[in-house]
Amino acid sequence: MYTETLNNTEQYEDDEIILDLSGLFEDYIRCLKRCWLQLLLVLFMVTALGVTYFNISYQPSYEAKITYAVERTGDTGIDASIAKRLSLSIPTLTGVKDFQQDLTENIKTKSRSGNYTFRSVNTEGSNLFTVYVSTNNYKNTNIFLENFKKIYPGWASDSVGTVELQIADESQAGTTPSNPYSLPKSAGMGAVAGLAVCFVIATIYVLSSKTVRKESDMKKVTVKSCITVIPDVKLKKRINSQKEQLLITNRRVDWGFRQSILGAQSRIERQMEKENKRVLLVSSTLPEEGKSLLALNLALAFEQREKNVLVIDGDLRNPSIGKLLGLEEGHKGLSDYFKKGSSLEEIIQTKNNIDVICGGSIRNKASSILKKKEMDQLMEILINSYDYIIIDTPPSALFTDAAMLSEYADAVVYAVRHDKPTTKEIKEGIDPFIRSGKLLGYVINRKPGGYSSYGKYGRYSQYSSYRKYGKYKKYVDIDEKTMNTEDSL
Known part of the structure; x- marks a missing residue:
């Protein structure tokens, strides 16, 4: 059970740095895109200081x-x-x-x-x-x-x-010095010094960055392989049209995005069939990494392969599946089944040929809502009714809900957003699934470039209001009852 954890500790404890020239170049470009304004200010300040220094120290000859x-x-x-x-x-x-x-x-x-x-x-x-x-x-x-x-x-x-x-x-000296002061030359030398300072800053940033940007970065976390890399894309906006979601059933979704989802579903299905597994849990380290859209798109991909699929929104603190599908808000869901005695028929909804159990009207942590005996009975009924069940969960590094819900899952797929969580944070979030031996693999989400023809992902952050929570205050909102839906992929 702890074999992978021990192997990871022995193999990657020193976090050795592998100098990959192409990877370093990408990191510098990423730093430039992310910090271009700060670097521009540094360049301007150093150039100004250089011009001032050369002006003060100038002596005519x-x-x-x-x-x-x-x-x-x-x-x-x-x-x-x-x-x-x-x-x-x-x-x-x-x-x-x-x-x-x-x-x-x-x-x-x-x-x-x-x-x-x-x-x-x-x-x-x-x-x-x-x-x-x-x-x-x-x-x-x-x-x-x-x-x-x-x-x-x-x-x-x-x-x-x-x-x-x-x-x-x-030849006698004239009134013009032999070394006339040149403002362009001083500015040029100052700019060169500024570029050197910017390069040093960028290098420090690149070498100190601990986020995941490529598959090799995840070797510090797990020996499991990458299931797929999902490109960073977005839908082109249309005038006077309602907001569309990045679902593979949408014909306007980028081809590369759709293929990455279909490829992931194929690998997951093949592995789960081989090991006779039926229940898949999808989680992530932090909010806005794309676990909810990933879970939903995987369900839609299973349906396209003529599988009978159910999606359970296990994020009872901040349910999002219903909103992503455009289902009626306030509909009865999982929390109503356990707390209000709603029937199974009342909580199951159908959209796009897949069945969905939303979070429900009660928002709270899973341990306060779910009852183990009733949950076991519910899962037994559902497993006998569907080919595959996919469970969406809250971020695993922030709450224990994901680890608790994994007890009812056969396999876990972990969503990792490109260049967002650090490897240390990922280790904390993914550890329960490694220890249980249920981790199937991971997905790198929102990687710039890839198959995308649009280049950026859409901005769905208005649905996410996780802001602060313990040592992750920058990610989670402590006011759970007012949380909006996270649907950012």
């Missing part, structure tokens, strides 16, 4: 240059070698204290230290070398150049011996 030609021996090779030595010695020379004192003559005190730089470039094999001087003030730059021009020949002779330096070219 004005550059002047002088080119010397070495004439000492008349030998081109020797003069080129001397030019190279003089060029390489410029950084060292400009760092000598005595040279600096001569250089900074007539320069404003605040502009002397740390605000000028010298560099030199030598043309290989040539007796020419160029000295560049840069400061943050173009007037001081030109003064530095003039002072350098006066004192450098003497210092050069002291360094390499008597040498004659001819000025081949000279």
Whole structure:
């Protein structure tokens, strides 16, 4: 009975991460779709901060240059070698204290230290070398150049011996800095930084996400296989038409959706026939995962295969099957059978060639309504009257009703909505069915893409008002009597 639970614990305890490039790409796209506004704000803020930083830290640089030609021996090779030595010695020379004192003559005190730089470039094999001087003030730059021009020949002779330096070219600094400030460039660099931050945020989101998005994610929960993956689709709206449900009997329902349901029914029927099982329970972890529509569509699929099917709405807190089928509200149902003594004939309704027992007029937890002895007798009568019975239940991670009703079922199909419950929440909800050995498999619901030609599922959330309940307050409403019907798939 506990074999699967033990195997799961041993095999998936470490929750090892498998790097699937295609899966990671899908996760990044999903993050972008879900959090695009937040990421856009982050990108804008980082870009603005980058522009502000570059604007504050910007220092203009004005550059002047002088080119010397070495004439000492008349030998081109020797003069080129001397030019190279003089060029390489410029950084060292400009760092000598005595040279600096001569250089900074007539320069404003605040502009002397740390605000000028010298560099030199030598043309290989040539007796020419160029000295560049840069400061943050173009007037001081030109003064530095003039002072350098006066004192450098003497210092050069002291360094390499008597040498004659001819000025081949000279260019003073103008009023335009050599590094003009560029707002587009600052914005571009800020945007690159913003994109990097967004990528880091998205990566953290992707790697920390614990929801189910593909079949391999469920390996952390159960060794049972996926029965089917239902695509995320919706019906196109028609003007002045009543709201339609995603039922396979509706001709306007997407082909991929219909095929996924029919495929699931075929696999379930084959497995249940093989094991001589007749009663199927459908549950999920949280509200709005699609268990009610899944249960109803499976019943309709069984009917299309000429099976005599009954659907029982076991979600006595928040019944939904009747509303999905468009049945009369307030009709007697399961709760009336146990609490008001209604007859079996009074609570069974027929729609689309399937029989239905709705939740009834009394809303409460199953343990307060159902009586074991009477429920056993009822199920015995129903099993003898139908080929298959499908029971819809409340979310199993929120209430114990599903686990209690599973006592009357032979098999359980678990609905998992794509990217909604975490694997931890699924483990809590699915555990009673694993322990009982009745779990047949699971269905991944509302997966984007797939066979769908429309792309999104319809918005049926107005029927669901589960909002808060214990540690799942974000999912369930504690005011059970005012709950509406959940029909979101």
